[in-house]
Amino acid sequence: EDQVTQSPEALRLQEGESSSLNCSYTVSGLRGLFWYRQDPGKGPEFLFTLYSAGEEKEKERLKATLTKKESFLHITAPKPEDSATYLCAVTYGGSQGNLIFGKGTKLSVKP
Amino acid sequence: DTGVSQDPRHKITKRGQNVTFRCDPISEHNRLYWYRQTLGQGPEFLTYFQNEAQLEKSRLLSDRFSAERPKGSFSTLEIQRTEQGDSAMYLCASSLSGRGILGGTKNIQYFGAGTRLSVL
Numbered sequence: 001e002d003q004v005t006q007s008p009e010a011l012r013l014q015e016g017e018s019s020s021l022n023c024s025y026t027v028s029g030l031r032g033l034f035w036y037r038q039d040p041g042k043g044p045e046f047l048f049t050l051y052s053a054g055e056e057k058e059k060e061r062l063k064a065t066l067t068k069k070e071s072f073l074h075i076t077a078p079k080p081e082d083s084a085t086y087l088c089a090v091t092y093g094g095s096q097g098n099l100i101f102g103k104g105t106k107l108s109v110k111p
Numbered sequence: 112d113t114g115v116s117q118d119p120r121h122k123i124t125k126r127g128q129n130v131t132f133r134c135d136p137i138s139e140h141n142r143l144y145w146y147r148q149t150l151g152q153g154p155e156f157l158t159y160f161q162n163e164a165q166l167e168k169s170r171l172l173s174d175r176f177s178a179e180r181p182k183g184s185f186s187t188l189e190i191q192r193t194e195q196g197d198s199a200m201y202l203c204a205s206s207l208s209g210r211g212i213l214g215g216t217k218n219i220q221y222f223g224a225g226t227r228l229s230v231l
Binding site: 034038042044046087096099 | 115117140142144146151152153154155156159167184202204206208210218220221222223224225
C-alpha cells in the first residue's frame with residue numbers, strides 16, 4: 001500500500017494556465033511534508049517543507065499548502081521553465097528521518 | 112560549489128562486476144542518505160548515516176550492497192556482483208539534524224545530481 005500518492009501522474013498546461021498538484025499521505029505521526037522539483041537527469045531540488053495542518057509556503061509562482069491528509073502545490077500563471085517532475089515526500093514517526101516519496105507529477109507547460 | 116557532490120555521474124558496467132560510488136555532503140551536515148530511483152518512480156530510501164554511524168538500512172539493501180562513511184565526511188556505496196536489476200539512479204542527500212539549528216532547517220535533505228548506473 002502506497003503511503004504517499006501523487007496526482008495527476010502527468011499534467012499539461014498552457015503558459016499562464018494555473019493549476020494544482022495533489023499529494024495525499026496515509027502515514028501516522030507526520031513530522032514533515034516536503035516538495036521537491038526534479039529536472040531530467042538531475043537530483044531533486046528542495047522547494048518547501050510543511051510541518052503542520054494549515055501551514056502555507058510561497059515561492060515565486062508556487063504555493064504549497066497542508067491539511068491533515070494531503071498537500072497541494074498550486075502553480076499560478078506557469079511558464080515553460082516550470083516544466084519538471086514535482087515530487088512530494090514525508091517523514092513520520094516510523095521513518096527514522098528518511099523521506100518516503102510519491103511517484104511524482106510530471107508537469108509540462110507549453111508556450 | 113558547496114552543494115552535495117556525487118562521483119561518477121554515469122557508470123556503465125557488465126553484470127557481475129563491482130562498482131563504487133562516492134558522495135561528498137554539504138560541509139557540516141551530519142546526516143547522509145542514499146536513495147535509489149528508477150524511471151517513473153520516486154526515490155527509495157536505502158540507508159543513512161549520522162556522522163560515521165550507519166543507523167538504518169532498508170530491506171532494499173541486499174547483502175551485495177555496502178555503504179561506509181569513514182570519519183563522518185564523504186560516503187561510498189559499493190555494489191558487488193552487479194545485476195541488471197541494479198540499473199538505476201543512485202542519489203545521495205545530506206542534512207543537518209537537531210532542534211533549533213539555523214532557525215528551523217529541521218532535517219531538510221539536499222540532494223546531489225546522482226550517479227546513473229547501467230548494468231549490461
